[in-house]
Amino acid sequence: xxxxxxxxxxxxxxxxxxxxxxxxxxxxxxxxxxxxxxxxxxxxxxxxxxxxxxxxxxxxxxxxxxxxxxxxxxxxxxxxxxxxxxxxxxxxxxxxxxxxxxxxxxxxxxxxxxxxxxxxxxxxxxxxxxxxxxxxxxxxxxxxxxxxxxxxxxxxxxxxxxxxxxxxxxxxxxxxxxxxxxxxxxxxxxxxxxxxxxxxxxxxxxxxxxxxxxxxxxxxxxxxxxxxxxxxxxxxxxxxxxxxxxxxxxxxxxxx
Amino acid sequence: xxxxxxxxxxxxxxxxxxxxxxxxxxxxxxxxxxxxxxxxxxxxxxxxxxxxxxxxxxxxxxxxxxxxxxxxxxxxxxxxxxxxxxxxxxxxxxxxxxxxxxxxxxxxxxxxxxxxxxxxxxxxxxxxxxxxxxxxxxxxxxxxxxxxxxxxxxxxxxxxxxxxxxxxxxxxxxxxxxxxxxxxxxxxxxxxxxxxxxxxxxxxxxxxxxxxxxxxxxxxxxxxxxxxxxxxxxxxxxxxxxxxxxxxxxxxxxxxxxxxx
Ligand SMILES: Nc1ncnc2c1ncn2[C@@H]1O[C@H](COP(=O)(O)OP(=O)(O)O)[C@@H](O)[C@H]1O
Ligand SMILES: [Mg+2]
Numbered sequence: 001x002x003x004x005x006x007x008x009x010x011x012x013x014x015x016x017x018x019x020x021x022x023x024x025x026x027x028x029x030x031x032x033x034x035x036x037x038x039x040x041x042x043x044x045x046x047x048x049x050x051x052x053x054x055x056x057x058x059x060x061x062x063x064x065x066x067x068x069x070x071x072x073x074x075x076x077x078x079x080x081x082x083x084x085x086x087x088x089x090x091x092x093x094x095x096x097x098x099x100x101x102x103x104x105x106x107x108x109x110x111x112x113x114x115x116x117x118x119x120x121x122x123x124x125x126x127x128x129x130x131x132x133x134x135x136x137x138x139x140x141x142x143x144x145x146x147x148x149x150x151x152x153x154x155x156x157x158x159x160x161x162x163x164x165x166x167x168x169x170x171x172x173x174x175x176x177x178x179x180x181x182x183x184x185x186x187x188x189x190x191x192x193x194x195x196x197x198x199x200x201x202x203x204x205x206x207x208x209x210x211x212x213x214x215x216x217x218x219x220x221x222x223x224x225x226x227x228x229x230x231x232x233x234x235x236x237x238x239x240x241x242x243x244x245x246x247x248x249x250x251x252x253x254x255x256x
Numbered sequence: 257x258x259x260x261x262x263x264x265x266x267x268x269x270x271x272x273x274x275x276x277x278x279x280x281x282x283x284x285x286x287x288x289x290x291x292x293x294x295x296x297x298x299x300x301x302x303x304x305x306x307x308x309x310x311x312x313x314x315x316x317x318x319x320x321x322x323x324x325x326x327x328x329x330x331x332x333x334x335x336x337x338x339x340x341x342x343x344x345x346x347x348x349x350x351x352x353x354x355x356x357x358x359x360x361x362x363x364x365x366x367x368x369x370x371x372x373x374x375x376x377x378x379x380x381x382x383x384x385x386x387x388x389x390x391x392x393x394x395x396x397x398x399x400x401x402x403x404x405x406x407x408x409x410x411x412x413x414x415x416x417x418x419x420x421x422x423x424x425x426x427x428x429x430x431x432x433x434x435x436x437x438x439x440x441x442x443x444x445x446x447x448x449x450x451x452x453x454x455x456x457x458x459x460x461x462x463x464x465x466x467x468x469x470x471x472x473x474x475x476x477x478x479x480x481x482x483x484x485x486x487x488x489x490x491x492x493x494x495x496x497x498x499x500x501x502x503x504x505x506x507x508x509x510x511x512x513x514x515x516x517x
Contacts, residue, residue: 148338152410155310155420156359157332166358170346247346247394 037217046221052206053225060191060203061229063119067126068187075131075183076176079138083172084164089143096135104129105193112198122194122202129190130183137179141172174241174248181237188230203229257324258285259450260309260418264318266475267304278304280475281318286467288417291444291451293461293468295507297515301476302454306420309452310334322418331418332360335411335449339423341403343395349406350391353378356414363414381409384446385439401432405439412443419451425460434492437463445489458507462500463490470507472514480510 019039025031026038033041046053082092104125111121145168153163195204203222210218242249262284268275278301286292294302307313308320311327320327335356343352354374357363367374379391385405395403404424411419421440425433441464444451455461461468462484470480482503486494494500 146340146342148336148340149342149344151307151310151312152336152338152342153355153359154312154330155332155334155336156356156414157330158359162359166355167344170344173346245346247396 034214034216037220042217042220042224045215045217046224049218049221053203053221056201056203056206057225057229059119059201060188060195063122063191063195063202064126064184064188064233067123067190068130068184070123070127071131071134071183071187072180074127075134075179076138078131079135079172079176080142080164080169082135083139083142083168084160086143089139093139096132100132104190105197108194108197111194117198118200122191122199125194126187126190129193130187133179133182133186134176137175138172141175142168145171174245177237177241177244181234181241184233184237185230188226188233192226257321259288259290259323260284260286260452261321262305262308262318265308265315265320266317267301267308267313268316269304277475279308279315280477282471282476282478284469284478286450286452288450289448291453291464291466293453293455293465294471295454295456295458295461295468295511296471296476297473297511298456300471300473300514302471303422304476305471306336306422306452306454309418310336310420333416334418334420335414335416336420336422337404337407337411337424339426341395341400341407343403343406343410345395347395348391349382349387349393349395349398350375350378352395352406353382353391353409353413355410360414378409378413381413382406384443385409399432401428401436404428404436408436408440408443412447412449415447415449417449419449421451421453421455423454423456425457426455433457433460438492440464441490458504458511459495459500461507462486462503463492463495468503468507470510470514479514482507 022039026036031038037045082088082096107128108121108125111124115121115124142164145163149167150163153167158166191202192204195202196208199205203226207219207222210216210222262282264281264283265279266277266281267279268277282301282305284305294305296302304313308315309322309327311320311322311330314328322331323333343349344355347355354367357367357374363374375391379388382388382391385408387402387405387409390398390402390406395406398406404427407424411421425436428436437460444464453461453464465484468482468484469478470482471477472479484503486497486499
């Protein structure tokens with residue numbers, strides 16, 4: 001087996017090993033299923049509830065993607081606005097940091113008050129929690145434009161808009177795509193938070209129900225479903241990032 | 257009137273700790289087609305001088321004029337190159353060279369419809385700096401010296417009347433630097449643009465320039481002006497001639513004196 005193959009297989013091997021370890025520990029310490037169910041039991045339970053899990057996963061996926069989509073549009077626009085000039089950047093940046101430090105769980109009750117229990121607060125929570133890294137990354141990408149590059153263009157008579165279109169925005173794209181994989185994960189967290197507080201459907205809601213009914217294996221089953229969804233979404237956007245901005249990896253521009 | 261003229265030009269930067277006078281009543285005149293070098297200790301205001309001439313910053317006192325007109329905003333005709341090549345990594349070498357033509361008139365409105373013609377133009381100028389066949393490469397695939405050649409091409413592709421170079425070869429090794437002196441010499445010989453070269457390499461200044469301006473330590477003033485009448489075309493050997501060595505000595509003394517003040 002070549003080194004490349006080993007590297008590719010390693011995450012799978014480790015995941016399987018962890019599950020085996022978990023299984024072994026449960027058997028060894030004779031864990032009651034209502035404390036820590038064995039993974040085989042969890043998988044069996046997932047199979048039993050496959051309809052409910054699939055349906056609620058789709059609901060969570062939809063709220064996550066909807067919130068994320070709003071965050072992308074809004075984050076990109078606000079990021080460009082903030083990064084447009086050094087003055088706006090230094091004026092608005094602290095406000096943004098302040099906003100971001102509010103725990104978004106605290107906002108959910110307000111959203112429920114305004115929009116009622118259901119999908120809308122979940123989408124909005126996903127949006128609120130995920131737009132921030134997009135804004136910050138896009139704005140930083142623009143604001144860290146080399147002054148010499150700007151001088152070269154200005155000495156040719158380029159307008160601010162032209163400088164942004166030719167250099168600023170393309171340059172901030174690696175930062176933008178880099179932020180998407182973080183943002184989608186956060187949107188997912190936001191959707192789940194809101195679902196566990198105030199919703200009638202979604203994985204978060206299903207988990208809460210299972211917990212109320214003491215169906216501990218199903219709670220864990222939901223957790224695993226969450227993990228799979230989260231990893232899949234992260235992977236898609238990490239791949240997109242590499243596809244779109246390969247030049248940044250090779251030229252050493254490092255987007256956070 | 258000279259092509260580039262500074263009279264009593266000062267610039268004070270406003271900072272948190274008050275004003276920093278970077279350039280103090282500088283007088284300078286550069287004729288059309290002249291190649292002038294500006295030398296001086298680091299931090300003396302050489303880059304500031306470049307910003308004033310190109311209109312990127314307005315002077316706080318005195319005047320700047322270029323081509324007979326008072327400079328009141330960015331020039332729109334100047335080519336610039338700096339110590340780092342500042343190429344765009346997502347564009348090929350050819351597209352980097354073409355960037356100015358997407359901005360200056362009349363090319364900006366033609367470049368889309370006459371793409372082939374402009375690509376040939378970029379390839380031609382790349383060939384003059386020894387980069388034939390590199391048009392499709394990306395900047396990160398090139399050595400530092402090659403990137404700096406591309407940067408020169410980008411500064412010259414729109415055939416500017418004025419070329420502003422701010423320590424363009426400072427980051428290169430000695431051999432590459434001398435190669436690029438010759439590249440710049442040939443480009444100037446061919447196109448005869450007016451050129452202002454900021455450098456702290458005295459041999460570079462003597463080899464390339466018609467005139468050399470020596471600046472004082474901050475706040476920068478223009479202290480001396482030397483005319484280098486070594487006949488052209490020059491090759492690197494002239495740097496070992498008596499005349500060049502004498503000028504370099506004089507310059508060295510003047511700058512050492514300035515630094516001790
Ligand atoms: N944007 C700026 N704001 C404040 N001070 C500046 C700025 N640019 C340059 N200076 C100061 O002006 C002086 C001259 O700078 P500069 O023209 O860059 O010098 P040089 O290019 O000769 O090294 C330096 O003391 C520098 O610290
Ligand atoms: Mg400088």
